[in-house]
Amino acid sequence: MLLSGDLADHATDEEYEQVRDLLAPLGAPLYVLPGNHDDRCALHSHFGVPGRDGEPVQYSVDLGPLRLVVLDTTRPGEDPGALDRDRLGWLDSELAAAPGAPTLIAMHHPPLLTGMAPWDDLGLPDADRRDLGEVVERHPQVRRLVAGHFHRTITGELAGRGVLTVPSTYVQARLEFTLQKIELTADLPGFAVHTVVDGELVTHIEPVH
Numbered sequence: 001m002l003l004s005g006d007l008a009d010h011a012t013d014e015e016y017e018q019v020r021d022l023l024a025p026l027g028a029p030l031y032v033l034p035g036n037h038d039d040r041c042a043l044h045s046h047f048g049v050p051g052r053d054g055e056p057v058q059y060s061v062d063l064g065p066l067r068l069v070v071l072d073t074t075r076p077g078e079d080p081g082a083l084d085r086d087r088l089g090w091l092d093s094e095l096a097a098a099p100g101a102p103t104l105i106a107m108h109h110p111p112l113l114t115g116m117a118p119w120d121d122l123g124l125p126d127a128d129r130r131d132l133g134e135v136v137e138r139h140p141q142v143r144r145l146v147a148g149h150f151h152r153t154i155t156g157e158l159a160g161r162g163v164l165t166v167p168s169t170y171v172q173a174r175l176e177f178t179l180q181k182i183e184l185t186a187d188l189p190g191f192a193v194h195t196v197v198d199g200e201l202v203t204h205i206e207p208v209h
């Protein structure tokens, strides 16, 4: 189970314990990454991810037919995202280490523009998005980039690869291109199911009624 960030609202120990309690009955391995509402050190202590001293939480996992590479797009203390030279350098070498493994890159801030200014102001800066695209361009095994943060299912493209943002498991973003500020709605929450069919990554979006 991949949790693409903002597991908590205020990054308290109680919130993360609640997340663990809610997910425990599923019995699935958890792959978590930080969002703007999370705290790297708390994710480290509650979920055992890298990032002991508040360093970026980045790691990769071999899931059999798919390799998951987790990227940290957070800028601690702020809501918009960022990717710096160190994080992208790590991604480049991590991808170079397994060129034959179909790969899904997961992060919190999506590397696409929504066309809704208040959301795009909270996304990844243009330059960081372009730099990420240059890294992905060099690694044909990257099948898709998946992210959270925008509370809505959106697809786009980066370096010829698909970009997908998944719905929130909480409230959803209202689609309105002339928004002055973010608006959330009570539309159905949902999640994505990724599967590999005939060697290709296929993703279903499943609403929760």
Ligand SMILES: [Fe+2]
Pocket (backbone or CB within 6 Å): 005, 006, 035, 036, 037, 108, 148, 149, 150
């Ligand atoms: Fe977020």
